[in-house]
Amino acid sequence: MSWLLVILGAAVGAPLRYLTDRAVQARHDSPLPWGTLTVNTAASAVLGLITGAVGAGAASTRVALLVGTGLCGALSTYSTLSYETLRLIEDGHRRLAALTAAASLLAGIGAAAVGVTLARALWG
Amino acid sequence: MVEQPAPQRTPPADPTGPRATAEPRPTADPTVAATDPDVDLHLPAQRAELRAHPALLLGVIAAGGALGACARYGAALAWPTHPGGFGWTTVAVNTVGCAAIGMLMALVRATRLAHPLARPFLGTGILGGFTTFSTYAVDVDGHLDDGRPLTALAALALTPAAALAAVWAATAVTRGLLARCGERRRGERRR
Numbered sequence: 001m002s003w004l005l006v007i008l009g010a011a012v013g014a015p016l017r018y019l020t021d022r023a024v025q026a027r028h029d030s031p032l033p034w035g036t037l038t039v040n041t042a043a044s045a046v047l048g049l050i051t052g053a054v055g056a057g058a059a060s061t062r063v064a065l066l067v068g069t070g071l072c073g074a075l076s077t078y079s080t081l082s083y084e085t086l087r088l089i090e091d092g093h094r095r096l097a098a099l100t101a102a103a104s105l106l107a108g109i110g111a112a113a114v115g116v117t118l119a120r121a122l123w124g
Numbered sequence: 125m126v127e128q129p130a131p132q133r134t135p136p137a138d139p140t141g142p143r144a145t146a147e148p149r150p151t152a153d154p155t156v157a158a159t160d161p162d163v164d165l166h167l168p169a170q171r172a173e174l175r176a177h178p179a180l181l182l183g184v185i186a187a188g189g190a191l192g193a194c195a196r197y198g199a200a201l202a203w204p205t206h207p208g209g210f211g212w213t214t215v216a217v218n219t220v221g222c223a224a225i226g227m228l229m230a231l232v233r234a235t236r237l238a239h240p241l242a243r244p245f246l247g248t249g250i251l252g253g254f255t256t257f258s259t260y261a262v263d264v265d266g267h268l269d270d271g272r273p274l275t276a277l278a279a280l281a282l283t284p285a286a287a288l289a290a291v292w293a294a295t296a297v298t299r300g301l302l303a304r305c306g307e308r309r310r311g312e313r314r315r
Contacts, residue, residue, distance in 0.1 A: 080255075
């Protein structure tokens with residue numbers, strides 16, 4: 001059952017990342033990978049919320065597997081982020097690469113903290 | 125969802141006249157490298173792929189994502205992280221996934237015969253589903269929250285350093301091997 005929940009969540013999360021990345025790129029052409037930043041930040045916020053909810057006893061491990069491990073895990077990505085950063089470095093955009101890395105980390109960790117805090121305020 | 129064609133990042137010197145400068149010139153050259161392995165709208169083939177076969181493409185990405193996520197979940201079950209412990213499994217998963225994307229993109233770039241669904245299935249699907257940013261972010265946040273600022277700092281720095289080193293090394297090694305194979309093939313042809 002737990003495997004099925006992970007599969008279901010990921011089968012939604014991965015195409016959602018692809019579609020979000022397309023939508024962001026189509027509207028905002030930039031050398032900075034805004035699409036990846038968007039999915040990673042959103043997934044971090046939702047996983048923070050789920051982690052906080054599970055900690056407060058408001059969400060079951062099933063929800064954590066479906067939405068957390070499956071959906072948020074597949075929606076967010078480290079492989080795409082690292083490859084994009086490498087390409088920026090290779091193309092001579094070292095500052096943009098550093099900016100991408102710093103912005104991704106700050107936005108992701110900030111979003112996770114907001115999610116956990118929100119869950120505690122709601123269910124804590 | 126209406127998608128506008130993405131403008132070229134650097135306008136190419138175009139010999140075909142002024143008409144081509146008004147709209148992005150579709151460069152069909154497969155050696156033009158994608159910047160974003162999920163999807164790069166600067167490449168005409170990737171701009172057209174969703175409209176050409178949406179159900180197949182999204183299905184392939186979903187299947188790959190599910191496989192990747194199962195591999196990550198399996199790793200988490202095999203090497204569990206105890207509450208408050210350092211998330212070594214996630215670090216390892218992300219590092220392996222980053223090395224694999226470096227290899228994959230070097231191969232896709234070099235082999236002109238790469239199947240059009242290879243990148244969506246392997247890169248966007250499997251590797252995107254296998255690696256995870258959200259668990260990394262929540263892990264760092266958890267260490268901060270529990271009053272372990274040094275562990276949080278180590279977790280914060282370790283994954284990006286390992287990920288970048290892995291993608292760089294895998295790309296360099298794969299490109300080197302491909303170049304050596306190409307040289308050998310050319311040498312055989314000359315004989």
